[in-house]
């Protein structure tokens with residue numbers, strides 16, 4: 248059945264993209280985009296060839312094999328030797344060919360002509376574009392210091408070159424997508440175990456998944472391993488205000504009141520400690536602060552948690568006992584996206600603490616330390632700029648920001664206030680903050696505050712639409728990338744890299760080439776004085792077998808230790824132990840143990856808005872993909888049946904959803920699969936850019952509606968601190 252579906256969707260894809268027509272006619276195809284490849288193919292004989300690549304439709308980087316005929320990539324197959332993804336490509340991976348041949352791709356450098364966001368562009372030659380970039384960067388540096396230029400880069404193997412460029416140019420102001428994603432979770436686990444763990448889902452006997460949706464939000468190998476483990480009898484308990492696909496397949500699902508997970512976790516700790524269900528020797532030996540924790544959790548009994556979470560007290564107590572009985576092969580799944588509440592770091596600390604009580608660290612079925620991959624860094628000495636300010640523009644607003652990622656939300660506030668110093672230039676690579684940062688109107692203001700803004704993207708994203716200069720990037724199948732080390736929990740620690748499968752189409756150029764050229768013009772050429780090939784050789788210098796394995800198998804595995812890594816290692820925390828009680832927090836005036844405070848109250852006939860994934864969509868970047876677009880239509884607003892009745896809303900109605908920062912109109916989806924006090928919509932619709940031709944005018948933008956809270960410890964976005972009203976606009 249699954250196989251047939253896959254065949255069908257591929258056939259649909261060939262139809263949709265015009266590839267069948269092109270191949271049958273044997274002439275210039277429907278898609279102008281095929282021209283360069285077909286020109287190349289004119290000399291070839293219709294034979295198929297195959298080349299290893301690495302999927303780039305999301306950050307998981309699954310190994311794949313491109314099947315190429317006459318210079319045209321016809322199909323992507325999974326690389327069976329790539330065990331991190333258990334030899335699979337998901338729907339989005341299969342649709343990678345449609346990204347390559349997307350007629351909406353950016354083709355040439357474009358310079359803004361009209362007002363910002365007006366959509367008047369002039370095609371300019373690359374020489375001119377690069378000269379202009381260099382000239383503007385020099386101007387900004389002279390007027391505002393190098394820190395007056397901001398650099399933002401998304402998840403990509405070449406993003407490290409954006410960081411390198413920013414550093415040698417002299418700006419501390421770099422934001423990654425991570426402060427919109429997972430930093431509060433990383434903060435919490437780092438501050439408990441001294442590092443961010445991987446979950447040994449495959450060997451776990453009991454998994455509590457709270458605020459994660461592994462059967463739709465795919466993370467490899469966890470998503471596939473969860474299915475395999477459940478087939479072998481692993482119990483899965485899901486806490487989610489929505490009836491997700493993961494909830495549907497779980498043994499137990501609890502529609503928890505959003506923002507109350509900490510109460511649940513502290514109650515688990517209460518039962519485990521009071522009933523002495525933990526391994527006393529292990530806890531004494533490996534952890535710090537059990538006595539303080541015992542005292543701390545006394546007030547958080549299951550009855551207290553039941554009131555807060557809306558989960559029966561007897562279920563909470565039973566789950567605690569079952570979980571402890573399965574320990575150490577049991578876990579509170581750490582989750583990934585933690586950009587939800589203003590106390591998310593403390594919420595995730597409560598997850599980490601229960602894991603510690605299960606003594607599952609470094610154990611089969613528990614939380615695993617990072618394995619050794621063996622890739623080396625390529626160091627350089629960045630120049631020093633005397634005129635620079637002391638710190639990042641978003642510094643000192645929260646006690647424990649990640650210095651290399653910053654906080655997008657706080658950086659944006661600093662840009663708008665001009666304090667502590669002005670930022671007037673913005674370089675954006677492979678990230679789309681207009682679609683992914685909360686409060687879109689404010690991000691538009693931020694773009695408007697810039698004297699010069701450059702965006703490098705494959706498509707005219709909403710962020711590109713606001714830029715001064717838009718530069719076309721090659722897709723992953725057309726470029727060479729550095730090597731990358733990947734962790735696949737128990738599955739593997741491996742290295743992958745990319746080489747171009749087909750030549751870069753149109754006038755697209757990799758960001759490495761762009762930065763190298765501009766660095767040369769700014770007399771920083773010595774920091775980019777290498778090719779990607781040479782860079783890779785340096786990265787692989789400690790792994791003599793890697794180059795061969797990469798050529799033969801498309802992946803190199805380091806047979807490094809999986810469990811017991813900490814037998815001879817010291818925890819990187821202040822106490823050198825696993826910190827139930829965090830003494831560093833205490834010194835900084837932060838609660839050393841998570842103290843529960845209820846989420847803001849949702850008024851009657853108002854709703855908390857939550858975000859969530861679809862298996863067919865990657866953030867805001869694949870909605871306009873011709874294949875995936877057929878599978879995921881415009882977004883709808885999930886509204887509970889009883890809530891809809893209260894508001895007089897009928898199935899099929901168009902509703903207005905409005906927060907204090909923005910609004911949108913979309914069709915309603917009335918369902919019992921969401922709590923009465925919560926609404927949900929899929930992200931990435933309601934685009935501003937008409938050049939996303941399949942989705943322009945479809946659905947509503949979630950980023951326009953989300954309010955911009957942030958985590959009070961690390962500055963990660965807090966997307967779920969958003970309360971909305973829902974009003975009927977157009978009857979069905």
Ligand SMILES: Nc1nc2c(c(=O)[nH]1)N[C@H]1C(S)=C(S)[C@@H](COP(=O)(O)OP(=O)(O)OC[C@H]3O[C@@H](n4cnc5c(=O)[nH]c(N)nc54)[C@H](O)[C@@H]3O)O[C@H]1N2
Pocket residue numbers: 305306428429456457458459460461463464465466486487488489491503504505506507508582583584585587857858859860861862863864865866967
């Ligand atoms: N197909 C697909 N896979 C992806 C991605 C993608 O875009 N598409 N993106 C990747 C990325 S970048 C990430 S970060 C991960 C994200 O992976 P996840 O974090 O697993 O994904 P989300 O869909 O954000 O899931 C969060 C879930 O939390 C629920 N929720 C909201 N508030 C609360 C709450 O207070 N308590 C609890 N218990 N639940 C709550 C939401 O309803 C939602 O179902 O997925 C990755 N994988």
Ligand SMILES: Nc1nc2c(c(=O)[nH]1)N[C@H]1C(S)=C(S)[C@@H](COP(=O)(O)OP(=O)(O)OC[C@H]3O[C@@H](n4cnc5c(=O)[nH]c(N)nc54)[C@H](O)[C@@H]3O)O[C@H]1N2
Pocket residue numbers: 303401402424427428429584586676677678679680682683684685703704705706708720721722723858859860865866867868930931949950953966
């Ligand atoms: N409303 C809402 N906001 C969210 C989330 C949510 O679920 N809902 N999730 C949050 C999370 S967990 C994350 S990780 C962030 C993600 O936020 P972003 O980093 O902004 O991720 P994407 O939306 O995938 O945007 C990626 C951009 O890269 C472009 N692109 C794709 N391939 C290439 C390429 O090969 N080269 C170049 N140069 N560009 C390319 C795409 O066209 C797109 O414009 O969003 C966060 N914000």
Ligand code: SF4
Pocket residue numbers: 302303304305306307308309332335336337338339340341465467
């Ligand atoms: S999970 Fe899917 S989209 Fe992500 S890298 Fe793997 S195949 Fe590609």
Ligand SMILES: [Mo]
Pocket residue numbers: 427428429584
């Ligand atoms: Mo993310």
